[in-house]
Structure formats: C-alpha cells, structure tokens
Amino acid sequence: MKKPNATVKEFIYPKLDRWKDSGLARWPVFTADDEVLRELHFELTYRCNLKCRICDLWGQERQDSTKVSLEMGADEIKRFVRGSKKLSRLEVLVLSGGEPLLKNDAVELVDFFTAHSPSASIGILSNLSNEELIRARLDEIFSRCAPRLWVGTSMDGIGPVHDKMRGAPGSWDRMVKTIAFLRERYPSVDVSITYTMTPHNYRELTAVHDWAEAHKCGFGAQYVVQKEGTEVFRWTRAQLGEVSRQVDALVDRLCRQADAVGHIYRDEADKLKWLWARLYYWRTLVDYGFEPKRYFPPCLAGRRYAMLDPWGNVSFCSPHKKKPVGNVRETPFDVLWENDKARRLREHIDAGRCDCWLMCTANPVIDRLLALALPSPVPVAP
Ligand code: SF4
Numbered sequence: 427m428k429k430p431n432a433t434v435k436e437f438i439y440p441k442l443d444r445w446k447d448s449g450l451a452r453w454p455v456f457t458a459d460d461e462v463l464r465e466l467h468f469e470l471t472y473r474c475n476l477k478c479r480i481c482d483l484w485g486q487e488r489q490d491s492t493k494v495s496l497e498m499g500a501d502e503i504k505r506f507v508r509g510s511k512k513l514s515r516l517e518v519l520v521l522s523g524g525e526p527l528l529k530n531d532a533v534e535l536v537d538f539f540t541a542h543s544p545s546a547s548i549g550i551l552s553n554l555s556n557e558e559l560i561r562a563r564l565d566e567i568f569s570r571c572a573p574r575l576w577v578g579t580s581m582d583g584i585g586p587v588h589d590k591m592r593g594a595p596g597s598w599d600r601m602v603k604t605i606a607f608l609r610e611r612y613p614s615v616d617v618s619i620t621y622t623m624t625p626h627n628y629r630e631l632t633a634v635h636d637w638a639e640a641h642k643c644g645f646g647a648q649y650v651v652q653k654e655g656t657e658v659f660r661w662t663r664a665q666l667g668e669v670s671r672q673v674d675a676l677v678d679r680l681c682r683q684a685d686a687v688g689h690i691y692r693d694e695a696d697k698l699k700w701l702w703a704r705l706y707y708w709r710t711l712v713d714y715g716f717e718p719k720r721y722f723p724p725c726l727a728g729r730r731y732a733m734l735d736p737w738g739n740v741s742f743c744s745p746h747k748k749k750p751v752g753n754v755r756e757t758p759f760d761v762l763w764e765n766d767k768a769r770r771l772r773e774h775i776d777a778g779r780c781d782c783w784l785m786c787t788a789n790p791v792i793d794r795l796l797a798l799a800l801p802s803p804v805p806v807a808p
C-alpha cells in the first residue's frame with residue numbers, strides 16, 4: 427500500500443480519533459472496577475520555600491502562620507488511613523504540597539505509606555530547591571525504599587526563566603544540582619519533570635523537553651490552572667499557536683523515533699499504546715488551549731482518584747479543590763466518600779459540566795479508551 431502524502435500528524439491524528447470513538451462506544455457506563463479508589467494525591471503541607479507565580483499556596487503561610495500549625499500530623503494521618511477500607515487498594519500515591527519535604531514528619535509518613543500500601547507506586551512531588559534539607563530527607567527516604575518511589579518536580583523553563591516563574595533566584599541551579607545528586611546516588615529512581623505553561627514561559631516547551639530527555643527524566647506538560655489568588659493568565663492566539671508548533675515538532679519526533687506509521691501499516695498499532703496515549707495527550711492539550719471544554723465524557727476523578735489537603739479536606743481533583751466533599755477530621759473517609767455531596771458532584775462531573783486537561787486525570791481515561799479500542803481490528807489507511 428502506498429503511504430499517503432501527508433505529515434505524520436495528518437496521517438496519525440485521524441486514527442487517534444477512530445480509536446477514541448471506538449473506546450467511547452465500548453465504555454457506556456462506569457464498572458465496579460472504575461469505582462475502586464486507586465490513586466490518592468495528598469498535599470502534606472502548604473509550607474513552601476518558593477514563591478511561584480502560578481501558585482496561591484505560598485502566601486497563605488506568610489499571611490497566617492497558625493494555619494500550618496493546624497495541619498494534620500503523622501499520628502492523625504496514620505489513624506484515618508488505617509481506618510479506611512477504600513484507601514487500602516491504592517496503586518498510586520502522590521505526596522505533594524507546598525513542599526512536602528519541609529513537613530517535619532515527611533520521612534515518617536513516607537515510611538508509613540510504603541508499609542501501608544505495599545504495592546503502590548509512591549511519588550514525592552518536590553521543588554528540589556532547598557538543597558541541604560531536601561537532599562538529607564531524600565537520602566533518608568531512598569536509602570530504605572528506593573525501588574518503589576519516584577520523584578516529580580516542576581521545571582518551568584531553563585535557568586533564569588525558571589527562576590522568574592518560581593520567584594526565587596538560583597532555584598534552577600539548586601534543582602539541577604539535586605537532580606544530579608539523585609541521578610548519581612540513586613540511579614534507579616525515576617525523576618519526572620512537569621512543565622507548566624503560562625504566557626510568560628511558553629516558548630521553553632521544547633527546551634525543557636530536551637533537557638529532560640538528555641538527563642533521562644520523564645517529561646510532561648500542562649497549561650497553568652487559573653487560581654483565584656494569583657495573577658490572571660491571559661493567552662493570545664499567537665502564543666497558543668507557538669505552543670501548537672512546538673507540540674507538532676515533539677509529536678513528529680516521537681512518531682519517527684517509534685516508527686509509528688510503520689506500525690500502523692504492519693497492523694501492529696496495539697504494540698504502541700504508550701505512544702498513542704502520549705499523542706492523545708499532546709494533541710488534546712493543544713486543542714484545550716484554543717478551546718477549553720470537556721474532550722472525553724468520562725472522567726475518573728471522584729471514583730478512581732481523590733485529593734486530600736493538609737487539613738483533611740477531601741476533594742475529587744485539583745480544579746474541584748474548593749468544593750471538598752468532606753473532612754476526615756469530622757467524618758471517616760469511607761463515609762464521606764459516599765455522602766450526598768459526593769454523589770451530587772459525581773452527577774455534575776458525569777454530566778460534563780466541568781473541564782480541564784491535566785496529566786493526572788486525563789491519562790487514566792486515555793489509557794482506558796485505548797485498552798478498549800485496541801487490539802480491535804486496527805484501522806489502516808482508507
Ligand atoms: S513550589 Fe509548589 S507549592 Fe511552592 S510556591 Fe511553587 S507551586 Fe506553590
């Protein structure tokens with residue numbers, strides 16, 4: 427069969443659409459399996475040593491330091507986690523903040539969660555920018571349980587662009603040194619970089635991607651989520667067009683490296699689900715920038731995915747953080763997870779009345795759609 431005279435993107439994106447439609451057609455309702463809580467994103471503390479432009483957390487401690495003293499401590503956390511059946515089947519646990527490693531009992535809590543969720547992958551999201559303390563705490567943690575842990579961090583540009591976004595001169599240098607330390611001391615630990623795009627740093631997408639690739643780090647990007655307490659981020663079409671151009675270049679490179687077109691022609695598309703998932707994510711990220719809306723009707727937030735803040739408020743996802751369904755200090759987790767507020771919010775989500783495009787909640791849906799669509803008969807060129 428003759429290959430079409432089209433760019434990789436023009437050839438592959440229609441296939442992605444067909445797989446998506448096929449996956450959606452086979453996913454009419456949520457199954458019992460979808461209702462099992464598998465991923466918890468736990469913000470351990472809102473203390474932080476940086477002052478990122480995108481963030482409304484760091485100012486809180488400076489305004490009212492008593493708030494931090496009211497955050498849950500290790501004993502309280504252990505008690506409510508041990509008391510929950512729903513939290514006993516976690517596959518992914520992400521510990522974040524603020525800067526989670528600034529919490530005094532951070533190491534004790536990582537120890538607790540590694541014992542409590544023996545098969546979960548546990549991620550620590552750190553800004554890696556308080557060299558001595560963070561190195562010492564990571565050292566303490568990884569010297570005991572490196573194989574099951576990974577580190578996530580945010581890089582918002584190279585050098586001065588990152589420093590400006592993070593509100594702290596020298597933060598890029600400190601982060602890079604900490605990554606080098608981790609690479610040397612714990613080479614098996616995965617380090618993953620997230621790049622948050624704003625109208626101030628969007629030109630650095632390719633540069634940060636290439637930095638991550640050269641340093642064997644995972645890479646993902648997303649648009650900034652607008653928070654009430656930060657500056658308002660306004661995009662122009664020209665800026666979004668530049669993001670799209672950079673994403674096209676990444677997509678093209680990914681497809682060529684993995685021989686995406688060849689796999690489709692050889693009827694082996696099911697072997698590259700990881701690639702289709704990434705392409706889906708990138709392609710929809712661009713679409714979302716131009717037209718924010720719900721791109722896939724199903725969302726697993728509030729079923730498979732939950733969030734907790736440092737005071738015990740439980741929510742379904744980051745955009746719904748201001749609408750917690752309850753607090754574990756007042757109500758056991760398993761009870762509040764099934765309460766009326768939670769049920770109403772699930773109805774709201776199922777009706778498609780909220781939208782976002784974030785890696786943590788989009789990727790599980792994409793994976794599920796592709797698993798449903800492939801390896802069904804693989805569509806080849808018309
Ligand atoms: S490192 Fe994280 S918590 Fe700290 S200011 Fe930046 S975005 Fe906010």
Ligand code: SF4
Binds near residue numbers: 727745775782
């Ligand atoms: S679509 Fe986004 S905002 Fe809505 S429930 Fe899912 S993750 Fe949350």
